[in-house]
Amino acid sequence: MLDNDYGTLQNLTVTILIEDYSGYDEGLLAQHGISFLLEAETVKGSKTILFDAGQLAEPILHNMKMLGKDPATIDLVVLSHCHSDHTGGLVGLLEAIGRKRVPVIAHPSICRTNFVLKPAFKSFGMGPASSAALIENAGGEMILVAEPLALAPGIVTTGEITDKIDFEANPTLSMFTLEKGKMVADFMPDDLSLVLVLDEGLVIITGCSHAGVISIIETAVRMTGVERVAAVIGGFHLIDADDARIEATVKKLADYDIGRIYTGHCTGLKAEARLQQVFGKKFKKTHTGITIKF
Ligand SMILES: [Fe+2]
Ligand SMILES: [Fe+2]
Known part of the structure; x- marks a missing residue:
């Protein structure tokens, strides 16, 4: 077995439990945030993963009920x-899962302070509502790892994205953290994605892609040795990117023979419009309740 042989999944269903758009007249709720449910069939049995937890649990639990998804089936949680x-809905979702030692996989720096100064100071980090103590009290077991973590045959996190393509060296959003009381730029080392390896290619699930969606795709391809990208699903955080960065991103995405692109959340309407123009039917704007099958 090669070091980079992460195995292959049999099949995968991705359900958008919450997103910034609700879709139309379906009774599903929206919120600014992301939470996806991944139901995978592996050679070692089924695996159900909660990827991100939105900002509030209640609307996600409402949507799960309407979509016929039971929180108790969730095996583990990955935080992007x-x-x-x-991350804000994590404690409430762990309570709904209702078990002890539910693995919560994230980067070691995820609990740090993170804030913006423009247009005004705003704390963006996990904060007291998702403290490590509350997560553990609710049944979560924090597994904090910067390296890629294989979760099941065909399922692996990217870990920290250390190799960045030139135009993605900095996040599009200017953020800060604290080191010994001093403000320093926060390059979002904790931004990680999930890679699912299927016969038809890679399915890459991103949170906000603060590490840069192209750098994430290149990392996933390099890690797995699989060049075909079946789909990228998640936020691309181009909402505050300039035109040059949007164009460079769209051009690079077009260089990959990506089967499907599902994006929304922090991608921004301008970038979404360009993706729609370039990818046509391969592009789909995400909203709550979408089910994507592979
Ligand atoms: Fe976000
Ligand atoms: Fe974000």
Whole structure:
């Protein structure tokens, strides 16, 4: 077995439990944030993963009920990064899962302070509502790892994205953290994605892609040795990117023979419009309740 042989999944269903858009007249709720449910069939049995936890549990639990998804089936949780629109619902969702020692996989720096100064100071990090103590009290077991972590045959996290393509060296959003009381730029080292290896290619699930969606895809391809990208699903955080960065990103995405792109959340309407123009039917704007099958 090669070091980079992560195995292959039999099949995968991705359900968007919450997103910034609700879709139309379906009775499903929206919130600024992301939470996806991944139901995978592996050679070692089924695996159900909660990827991100939105900012509030209640609307996610409402949507799960309407979508016929039972929180008790969730085997483990993966957090893409510290921002509260991806982590705020975690404690409530762990309570709904209702078990002890539910693995919560994230980067070691996820609990750090993270904030913006423009247009005004705002704390973006996990904060007291998702403290390590509350997570553990609710049944979570924090597994904090910067390296890629294989979760099951065909399922692996990217870990920290250390190799970045030139135009993605800095996050599009200017953020800060604290080191011994001093403010320093926060390059979002905790931004990680999930890679699922299927016969039809890679399915890459991102939170906000603060590490840069192209750098994430290149990392996933390099890690697995699989060049075909079946789909990228998640936020691309181009909402505050300039035109040059949007164009460079769209051009690079077009270089990959990506089967499907599902994005929304922090991608921004401008970048979404360009993706729609370039990818046509391969592009789909995400909203709550979408089910994507592989
Ligand atoms: Fe976000
Ligand atoms: Fe974010």
